[in-house]
Amino acid sequence: MDTVIELSGVVAVLGQFPALAGVDLSVQCGEIVLLQGPNGAGKTSLLRVCAGLMPIERGTGHVLGIDLATNREAIRSRVGLLGHANGLYLDLTVMQNLQFWASTVAATASEVSTAMSTMRIDGRLADVKASQLSAGQRRRCALASLIVRRAEIWLLDEPHAGLDAAGRDELDALLRSAVASGATVVLASHERDRALDLATRTVTIDGGGAA
Amino acid sequence: MAKTSGTGTSATRRLGIVVILMLATLALCGLWFSAEDVVQGSTVRIMYIHVPSIWTAYIAFGLAALCSGVYLSGKNRSLAWDRVAGASGEIGVLFVAVSLVTGSMWGRLTWGTYWVWDARLTSTAFLFITYVGYLAVRQLGGTHRQRARRSSVLALLAILEIPLVHFSVTLWRSLHQEASVANPNAKVELDGLMLFSLFLGLVAFTMLFVWLVLHRQRAMMLEDAFSDRGLDVAITARRNEAGA
Amino acid sequence: MEHASFIFGSWIITAVSVGAYAIWVLRRGRELAKQATREEMPWT
Amino acid sequence: MSTTGISKRRVVIAVARKDLTIEWNSRILVNQVAPFAAIVMVLFAFALDNDGILQRVAPGLVWLATLFSMLVVIQRSFTVESADGALDALRVAGVDMGAIFMGKTIALMVQLFVLELMLVATAVILYGVEMTLAGFCEAIVTLVVATIGLGSVGTLYGGLAAGARGRETLLPLLLLPAVAPVLIGATRATEAAFGSGGTTVSEGWPWIGLLLVFAVLFSAVGTVAFGPLVDE
Numbered sequence: 001m002d003t004v005i006e007l008s009g010v011v012a013v014l015g016q017f018p019a020l021a022g023v024d025l026s027v028q029c030g031e032i033v034l035l036q037g038p039n040g041a042g043k044t045s046l047l048r049v050c051a052g053l054m055p056i057e058r059g060t061g062h063v064l065g066i067d068l069a070t071n072r073e074a075i076r077s078r079v080g081l082l083g084h085a086n087g088l089y090l091d092l093t094v095m096q097n098l099q100f101w102a103s104t105v106a107a108t109a110s111e112v113s114t115a116m117s118t119m120r121i122d123g124r125l126a127d128v129k130a131s132q133l134s135a136g137q138r139r140r141c142a143l144a145s146l147i148v149r150r151a152e153i154w155l156l157d158e159p160h161a162g163l164d165a166a167g168r169d170e171l172d173a174l175l176r177s178a179v180a181s182g183a184t185v186v187l188a189s190h191e192r193d194r195a196l197d198l199a200t201r202t203v204t205i206d207g208g209g210a211a
Numbered sequence: 212m213a214k215t216s217g218t219g220t221s222a223t224r225r226l227g228i229v230v231i232l233m234l235a236t237l238a239l240c241g242l243w244f245s246a247e248d249v250v251q252g253s254t255v256r257i258m259y260i261h262v263p264s265i266w267t268a269y270i271a272f273g274l275a276a277l278c279s280g281v282y283l284s285g286k287n288r289s290l291a292w293d294r295v296a297g298a299s300g301e302i303g304v305l306f307v308a309v310s311l312v313t314g315s316m317w318g319r320l321t322w323g324t325y326w327v328w329d330a331r332l333t334s335t336a337f338l339f340i341t342y343v344g345y346l347a348v349r350q351l352g353g354t355h356r357q358r359a360r361r362s363s364v365l366a367l368l369a370i371l372e373i374p375l376v377h378f379s380v381t382l383w384r385s386l387h388q389e390a391s392v393a394n395p396n397a398k399v400e401l402d403g404l405m406l407f408s409l410f411l412g413l414v415a416f417t418m419l420f421v422w423l424v425l426h427r428q429r430a431m432m433l434e435d436a437f438s439d440r441g442l443d444v445a446i447t448a449r450r451n452e453a454g455a
Numbered sequence: 456m457e458h459a460s461f462i463f464g465s466w467i468i469t470a471v472s473v474g475a476y477a478i479w480v481l482r483r484g485r486e487l488a489k490q491a492t493r494e495e496m497p498w499t
Numbered sequence: 500m501s502t503t504g505i506s507k508r509r510v511v512i513a514v515a516r517k518d519l520t521i522e523w524n525s526r527i528l529v530n531q532v533a534p535f536a537a538i539v540m541v542l543f544a545f546a547l548d549n550d551g552i553l554q555r556v557a558p559g560l561v562w563l564a565t566l567f568s569m570l571v572v573i574q575r576s577f578t579v580e581s582a583d584g585a586l587d588a589l590r591v592a593g594v595d596m597g598a599i600f601m602g603k604t605i606a607l608m609v610q611l612f613v614l615e616l617m618l619v620a621t622a623v624i625l626y627g628v629e630m631t632l633a634g635f636c637e638a639i640v641t642l643v644v645a646t647i648g649l650g651s652v653g654t655l656y657g658g659l660a661a662g663a664r665g666r667e668t669l670l671p672l673l674l675l676p677a678v679a680p681v682l683i684g685a686t687r688a689t690e691a692a693f694g695s696g697g698t699t700v701s702e703g704w705p706w707i708g709l710l711l712v713f714a715v716l717f718s719a720v721g722t723v724a725f726g727p728l729v730d731e
Contacts, residue, residue, distance in 0.1 A: 011446060015352055018442060021449035051591045057354060057442070073730075077593025085584025089517065091525040096517075103513035104594045129524065130583075149592065207453030208446070218484030220498055242466065253457045260469045283727075305476050313465040320458050337676045344673045348659070351669075361659065364727045365673075368655075371720065372677050379680035379709055383687070419473070426480045429498060433487035436495040 002029045004153055004184050005050055009059035010068075012049050019045035021208030022059065027186060030179055034199035035188040042208040043188035044084065047155045050186065051081040064152060077105075080151030082159055086142035090131035094121050094141055097130055098148070107148040115147035118174065120167075135162035143171065154178060156187040160194065172198050218429035226422050233415035240408040248405075257317040259408050263416035264310035265335065270420060271303030272342065276370035279363035290435065291428070293359035296366055298427035300345050302420060307339045330381040337376045341369050355435055507598045514602025519609060521579055528572065528610050533617055536568040540621045553626040555696050558689035560626075561618045562682050565611065565649070570671055572610055573653045576603060577661035586661070586729075596726030600654055604721065608650035615642050619689075628693050633700045637707075638692035644707055645685040647714035652677050655721040658729040684709040 005027035012020040020042050027033050035043045048054040050063055052075035061068035063075045088097050094116075102112045116122040119140040130138060139162045146154070154175065160168050168191070175185050175198065189195040196202065203210055219227075241259035248255035275296040282292035314332065315325040326332065349362045401409065493499060522528050543560045547553055553560075580586035589599060619638060622628050630638065653674065660670040684706045690696065691703025 013354055013442065016438060016441065018446045018449050021446040053587060053591055055356065076591050081591045083584055083587065087585045087588030088583050089521055089579055089585055090582060091521045091579065096520055100513055100517045104510055104592055207451065208449040209453065217481060217488045253462060256462045257465045260466055264469065305472065309469050309472055312468055316461050316465045320461055337679055340676045347669060347672060360727050364724050368724060375680045375713060379683045383683045423477060423480065426484055430480060430484040430487060433491055433495060
């Protein structure tokens with residue numbers, strides 16, 4: 001199996017604070033890796049580094065064979081990140097949000113409607129403004145816009161947050177099918193039992209490093 | 212340690228002594244030995260510091276843009292370029308401020324008011340504000356590389372804005388006296404000693420600028436080094452959180 | 456000398472502001488250098 | 500930056516349409532910014548309560564009100580991006596920063612243009628400005644060219660200030676000195692169009708040339724400089 005994420009001694013800072021203080025991590029293609037650890041352990045920063053969003057100060061890292069230190073912009077179009085924020089425009093309707101995200105990555109209208117029905121935000125919800133959605137519905141929207149991205153690596157930060165029981169099942173099914181079609185998943189979740197069931201491997205993060 | 216305390220070396224010390232001697236000579240020539248101007252009278256003595264200050268400011272902003280360009284185009288992107296640009300920008304702001312104050316005092320004597328809406332004055336004021344903004348952006352925080360990238364782009368934008376602002380303000384209004392050395396028909400006629408004083412001022416201020424930049428960018432290097440060292444401490448502290 | 460206050464005033468303002476900045480830079484450098492190692496001061 | 504091979508033009512259009520749809524859905528410009536600009540014009544009339552003065556300085560007031568309102572519109576344009584991490588999401592999606600810049604600039608220009616039309620109309624009504632047909636044409640050309648310049652610089656510095664703490668104060672500090680040429684050029688050109696203080700329409704064209712230089716320069720530079728200024 002190919003190694004898709006390879007980090008060694010990675011330090012990343014927020015302002016002057018070392019959110020990551022020397023992380024080593026290796027993820028193979030097709031894995032579902034669960035990051036666990038207390039709040040403030042550095043899980044979010046680790047996902048942002050893997051997405052090429054946060055620069056690394058020290059250490060070396062490669063994602064999909066691309067060097068994080070020199071060329072992290074090239075990683076971005078090939079991975080999908082679901083952060084704490086959903087990345088929605090609150091003044092746009094669900095449909096308008098999805099159409100916008102689809103047009104930035106050249107997804108077709110049928111892909112959009114498939115993603116919307118997968119996350120069950122089609123029908124009546126499609127014309128509701130994002131600002132009027134519940135937290136769980138916004139999460140579904142964000143996941144739908146992630147589906148149309150067709151990412152090779154899915155980086156998910158608390159994807160279960162706000163979802164109801166049915167939504168969590170649907171999410172798990174979605175991730176399993178993504179992996180079945182060749183993707184890799186790294187997720188951080190406090191839904192321990194559910195995530196352990198889903199994950200093929202668990203990595204504990206604490207004090208800004210992989211323990 | 213004793214011989215090289217602080218940001219100085221024997222070279223900067225020698226440069227510093229030369230600068231002080233030149234500035235002292237400038238004060239003697241400018242304030243005492245040189246003749247008064249036929250038209251402007253004694254007020255021409257302000258010129259010997261006013262013109263070199265604005266000259267130095269232009270050199271400083273030019274150097275800041277140059278170093279920023281080198282930083283952005285360079286392969287290994289040494290932060291040294293960013294620090295020289297930052298030191299230069301800071302000193303440039305100081306000299307623009309000085310030249311605005313001395314210029315308005317000169318204006319008070321020749322035009323009768325501290326401020327006239329003349330092209331050169333107005334565009335110099337814009338120059339000042341633009342680089343105050345540049346210094347503010349340098350203080351935004353983040354990592355050294357973020358600071359360097361943002362401020363380098365901004366320094367290049369500023370150097371682009373300056374001619375546009377100057378040109379538009381000149382079109383808007385022009386009452387200023389012509390640059391006197393370039394134009395032989397201007398109001399100020401410089402004799403030998405006056406010319407000497409002016410050029411001495413230009414040379415002395417330029418060397419003073421070099422001296423200041425050397426010291427300031429070394430101090431900045433230490434500031435950066437210390438925050439890196441702070442990072443080492445913070446990383447250790449962060450790793451220890453794991454056990455706790 | 457005519458207008459002596461303005462002329463000397465402008466020279467003094469220049470000297471004081473540039474001088475104060477120079478002294479600040481020197482003192483800051485000296486203060487930082489006290490805690491610096493040789494490797495952090497490549498000019499020495 | 501983008502490796503997905505979608506055309507840049509498509510992204511530009513998508514971003515511009517998205518920003519305009521947001522405005523259409525929320526009506527901030529119509530319900531808040533435009534009334535603000537209008538009240539500024541009325542306040543100018545109170546402050547400069549003198550027969551003849553208002554008519555003479557109307558062009559400058561129009562552009563001053565535009566600049567102040569523009570600050571609000573730009574802040575808004577980047578608040579919607581950062582409110583729910585949408586700009587981060589765009590960056591992770593590898594969307595070309597130059598295309599985002601152009602899209603947001605176009606949306607800002609459309610909004611500014613509407614605002615300026617409204618302000619000119621206010622000046623005509625409140626300050627008693629009279630225009631010839633040639634003057635009207637010149638005024639429209641001035642609005643278009645000045646708006647291109649304002650939109651470009653505004654988006655560029657708005658993006659820089661969006662990532663910063665204290666952005667509310669940083670944006671005017673960076674932006675207002677940079678747009679001084681637009682204020683000067685647009686005011687003079689509009690004076691010629693209005694015929695304020697005995698100027699003629701033909702006197703305005705050189706100023707429109709200045710505006711054109713500014714617009715071309717900053718729309719080109721902004722496309723290149725936006726990415727490095729905004730990205731981490």
